Amino acid sequence: MIRDPSEALGLDLVSSSHRRVATREGVQLMHWSTRLANPIELSVLDDSGFIHFSYVLLGESLAVLNGRKGHGVGRKIDERQVHAASGNIAFGPGQCWRFHQHGVYESVGVMLRHDAFEQLVGDAEPTLRRALSNGLCFETGHRGTELHATAQALAHAMRHRPGDSEASGERHPLWLQAQGLTLVSLLLEARADTGGAGGLDRADQMRLARARTHLLSDLSQPPLILDVARENGLSPAKLKRGFRALYGFSVYGLFQHERMNEARRRLLREDTSVSAVACDLGYSNMSHFSAAFRKQFGVNPGEARRRGR
16 A cells, blocks of 8 residues: 555654565565654555555554545545554555554554455455455454454564564564464454454444543553443443453553553653653552563563664
8 A cells, every 4th residue: 555654754754664575476564663753644545456454553543535546536435543452454446545643653464465365265254355346445443362462473573674683583484474364364353253343332332432532541540440331331341341342452451551552652752761651650660660561562661762663
């Protein structure tokens, strides 16, 4: 979809990393990471002919589908907020898209040419294949713990280029291909669960979205589950089940995940000490903060800052 995002942006860019790796005919892996000084809007014409299976690890983006080139471009067809810790499937040959991004953003994905996808899935995935045959598919919000772990592993490998001095080095092309196809399969499994909604109706999904906003409004102190449920018209049991279904985390698991994401964002963009970030996020014990950060990202906070990741 984007030939070279770092060139396309070209403004207010603090840092950017873009990598694309072809693993077999019709299959490409992509990793995209950026830090923006100011919000930007990126317009893209999808002339790739690929189906995009992506997963957002950090940051958020507003994705707007604006129609086909030469056929009413500018008329908004669909609009989705793409959240961190969620997977997405998009296919729109000839479609024009706009992406609004700001701050830190990182995603990893697999681009499958339509014929390669058909060869891989055969007669499986009939509903998705029907959507693809109509020339347009735009799904967001697919989640799962295994999906998240696979995306993290793939992104970690894609960050490193040949010649890096780190012990992990460059992964074997077969490993990259296998992880990429695993990511695709887990996205397909996530969408099979009634579109990733776990059987929840639209009203409950909206209540859960409000509950998520409530939960993450103050990352220095998690609220009580009972309070979050009551204030958003949910029972505690439905809140817990809903978070598992929609977000792939327990209630406090999501809070902790986003708390560490915020810690990483602050360490990368602010001239603030690690201890100050820990204190702002409710930690009085630096060793507890470092252990939580290392559990999520595999490195200590200070090391993450030095690497600029």
